[in-house]
Amino acid sequence: MTKVINRSKIAAAVVGIMAVAGSATVAANVDLSRLQAEQTETHRSSAQSQERIDSLFEQSRELLAEYRAVVSQTEALRVYNDHVERLVNDQNETMESLQRQIDGIEETRRGVVPLMYRMIDSLDEFVQLDVPIRSENRANRVERLRGIMTQSNVTDSEKFRQIMEAYQAEMDYGVALNAYQGDLEVDGETISVDFFHLGRVSFLAQSLDQRNAWRWDNDAREWVELDSSYLNPLTQAIRMARNQTQVDIVRLPVPAPENAE
Incomplete structure (x- = not known):
């Protein structure tokens, strides 16, 4: 009887130990799941934090690039403004x-x-x-x-x-050798003549029929008739002036030089 009781006690003790062990195992499993869940949550939070860090880093890089671009543009505008100012100053001076x-x-x-x-x-x-x-x-x-x-x-x-x-x-x-036709007033009569001038040294006229000739007296401001000895030389001179014959020496009347006082 006593052995039966002892065995029952031993069996009860074993059952108790197993129950405690089972409870411990269950508790250990619960703690492990919680740890795994917390670790998973930690990893997820870390990943989110890293994403935010990466996003902030990318934003900071973009802002830095924008800042550098603005600084570069500002410097370019400053140089351009200085150039324009110099141009304006130069234009003002030119004006x-x-x-x-x-x-x-x-x-x-x-x-x-x-x-x-x-x-x-x-x-x-x-x-x-x-x-x-x-x-x-x-x-x-x-x-x-x-x-x-x-x-x-x-x-x-x-x-x-x-x-x-x-x-x-x-x-x-004053230097030309020229001949041209025109009208000459002589004693109230209009005569068609060939005018000839050698510069201003000699100004002559000859009727178209070559029978009469005159020279201009600038002191008297009138025409003076020439003798017949000048008719042929004058005809020759008129032809030379018109390039109708070769230039040659001819005898023409010229005013006498005035004595120097």
């Missing part, structure tokens, strides 16, 4: 220089216009006192110059150019 030149031109213009009128007056007086070579054409040119002086659509530079051309034409008369 001031041009304005000074314009003011100077206006002052020059106020002086040139009276000068041109005096030049035309002098040219007119010269034509009236000079040997009357193509006198009508020269007088018309003077009048034309007076006319353009009052035309607002003709610039001052063009007016001055035409006046200078007229002076050049007058200079050319």
Whole structure:
């Protein structure tokens, strides 16, 4: 009886130990699951944190790149602004220089216009006192110059150019060998003649029938008839002036030189 009781106690003790061991195993399993869950949560949180860190790092890189771009643009704009400022300063200086030149031109213009009128007056007086070579054409040119002086659509530079051309034409008369036809008033009679001039040294006229000839006396301001000995030489000179024959020496009347006082 006693052995049975002991065995029962032993069996109960074994069952108790097994129950405790089972409880411990269950508890250990619960703790392990919790640890695994916490570890998983920790890994997930770490992954999320890493993602946030990576995102913040990428954002910081983008911001840094934008900052550098802004700094680069700012520096480029500063250099460009400095360049534009120098250009503006140079343009302002150029404008001031041009304005000074314009003011100077206006002052020059106020002086040139009276000068041109005096030049035309002098040219007119010269034509009236000079040997009357193509006198009508020269007088018309003077009048034309007076006319353009009052035309607002003709610039001052063009007016001055035409006046200078007229002076050049007058200079050319002094060196030209020329012959042309025209009319000559002699004793109230109009005669068609060939005019011939050797510069301003000799100004002659010969009737078209080559029977009469005259020379211009500038002191007396009149035509003087030549004797017949000059008819053939004058005819030859007229032909030379028209390139109808070779240039040769001919005998023509010229004014006697004045004695120097």
